[in-house]
Amino acid sequence: MEQDSGAPYPDNLEQAADQQSDKPISLTRRRFSQIATVLVASLTLPAASTALAAVASVKGVRLWRSPEKTRLVFDMSSGVEHKVFPLSNPPKVVIDLENTRLPSSLDGLKLGDTPIKGIRKAVRNKTGVRIVLDLKKDVNPRSFVLKPNATYGHRLVVDLVDKAVAATQTRKPEPVNKNRDVIIAIDAGHGGEDPGAVGHRGAREKDVVLAISREVAALFEKSSGFKPVLVRTGDYYISLRERTRIARRKNADVFISIHADAFNRTAANGSSVFTLSERGASSEEARWLANKENNSDLIGGEDGISLGDKDDVLASVLLDLSMTDSQSRSQRIGSQVLGQLGRVNRLHKKKVEQAAFAVLKNPDIPSLLIETGFITNPTEASKLVTKAHQRKLARAIHSGVRDFFLKNPPAGTLIASNRSSSGAGSSYKVKSGDTLSGIASRHNVSLSRLLSHNSLSTRDTLRVGQVIRIP
Numbered sequence: 001m002e003q004d005s006g007a008p009y010p011d012n013l014e015q016a017a018d019q020q021s022d023k024p025i026s027l028t029r030r031r032f033s034q035i036a037t038v039l040v041a042s043l044t045l046p047a048a049s050t051a052l053a054a055v056a057s058v059k060g061v062r063l064w065r066s067p068e069k070t071r072l073v074f075d076m077s078s079g080v081e082h083k084v085f086p087l088s089n090p091p092k093v094v095i096d097l098e099n100t101r102l103p104s105s106l107d108g109l110k111l112g113d114t115p116i117k118g119i120r121k122a123v124r125n126k127t128g129v130r131i132v133l134d135l136k137k138d139v140n141p142r143s144f145v146l147k148p149n150a151t152y153g154h155r156l157v158v159d160l161v162d163k164a165v166a167a168t169q170t171r172k173p174e175p176v177n178k179n180r181d182v183i184i185a186i187d188a189g190h191g192g193e194d195p196g197a198v199g200h201r202g203a204r205e206k207d208v209v210l211a212i213s214r215e216v217a218a219l220f221e222k223s224s225g226f227k228p229v230l231v232r233t234g235d236y237y238i239s240l241r242e243r244t245r246i247a248r249r250k251n252a253d254v255f256i257s258i259h260a261d262a263f264n265r266t267a268a269n270g271s272s273v274f275t276l277s278e279r280g281a282s283s284e285e286a287r288w289l290a291n292k293e294n295n296s297d298l299i300g301g302e303d304g305i306s307l308g309d310k311d312d313v314l315a316s317v318l319l320d321l322s323m324t325d326s327q328s329r330s331q332r333i334g335s336q337v338l339g340q341l342g343r344v345n346r347l348h349k350k351k352v353e354q355a356a357f358a359v360l361k362n363p364d365i366p367s368l369l370i371e372t373g374f375i376t377n378p379t380e381a382s383k384l385v386t387k388a389h390q391r392k393l394a395r396a397i398h399s400g401v402r403d404f405f406l407k408n409p410p411a412g413t414l415i416a417s418n419r420s421s422s423g424a425g426s427s428y429k430v431k432s433g434d435t436l437s438g439i440a441s442r443h444n445v446s447l448s449r450l451l452s453h454n455s456l457s458t459r460d461t462l463r464v465g466q467v468i469r470i471p
Helices: 008-020 027-053 205-221 240-249 284-294 296-300 313-341 378-384 387-407 414-422 436-442 447-453
Strands: 056-065 069-076 082-087 092-097 116-124 128-135 139-146 154-162 182-188 226-230 254-259 272-276 353-355 367-371 427-429 467-469
Touching: 082 139, 092 139, 092 154, 182 205, 182 240, 205 226, 205 254, 205 387, 240 254, 254 387, 272 313, 313 367, 313 387, 378 387, 387 447, 436 447
Parallel strands: 182 226, 182 254, 254 367, 272 353
Antiparallel strands: 056 069, 069 154, 082 092, 092 128, 116 128, 139 154, 272 367, 427 467
């Protein structure tokens, strides 16, 4: 292809060549120079179009509030270079996005319970975007990008960590009181950015398990000698590591993680109870569920923990020693819960299963993961979203855990003190208005144990003056 001899770019190339050689430029050399120029120009075209294609767009913005931070999630069309920094007087956080378009509106975000007063945006350096968060108070901003996964595409995550929280990240456990309550940490799986499994008619695991967890907590609030702690109280994400930290800070006597999971076969159904296994899963479903739950941090945007991260020999020995009692108690509590669940729902397996769930890695706290049912099963999903079935499941979980601790109260608890002072084999004389369940609750024993100890059933009628033996 011939070039116009008046074109400046080829002429400049020829001049440069003349300066390097005292030989006259032949027609062949001139032709070669022109072809080379065309090739160079054509090679730059893909680079230019690639640069244009690399312009990112903000497809949407989501906001979550947790007790310790506010999270902004920018859904991006591709990866993005960014800078995030705070300013003071008045407080604000600036988010600069390079080579980005912002077609999405930021007006629909609910800022009421967040430290954000308002959000402004403007074009920056012609090709970028600057977003300014006007704040009610100073925060510590943190940011990171997330690659696409099965649930979401590219994301930029900006966390606004409350200053009071940032200053107390290494908080010590709460002081332990004499004759304390048995503390039950109740963890509703997933939340916020991570919906968990999505099942029949769009039922979301995070919503179902939070409702069940609240029911369990309400039952323990009414149980003398027990104190519930909800690990997640609303629709926000907590990393797997932080869930166990919360339980430890509250001096929990047991950690219960409640789920309503899925399987790749919709026929899978029934409730299950899992405890930690570092050596492998006890079934195909256990292995599949563990892999899925452990990927939760990849969706929520936090660093997960690996069950094989203890390389140091001494650390491994100490971990094994500390977990021996914890795993034994986990199995025993799990058996009690599984038995109660079997009264209100079909069991997926009739024994406590084991799998490498990262959230169960609590060396010093007995820990259970309860699958209340499979949300991908249409029949179970339709029940899991109802308040009546949620309450049945909650009562089963409460009864199983409560029965165990009434028989095996931790030292220093009110229940242990009452058992010691009353002594084994004490009795109670029935008064007008008494019920078997009321007598059981008053003496911190389970109704089933009281009935068995006295060879009674729920159909039996109490008589005033009747003597009931307290186990």
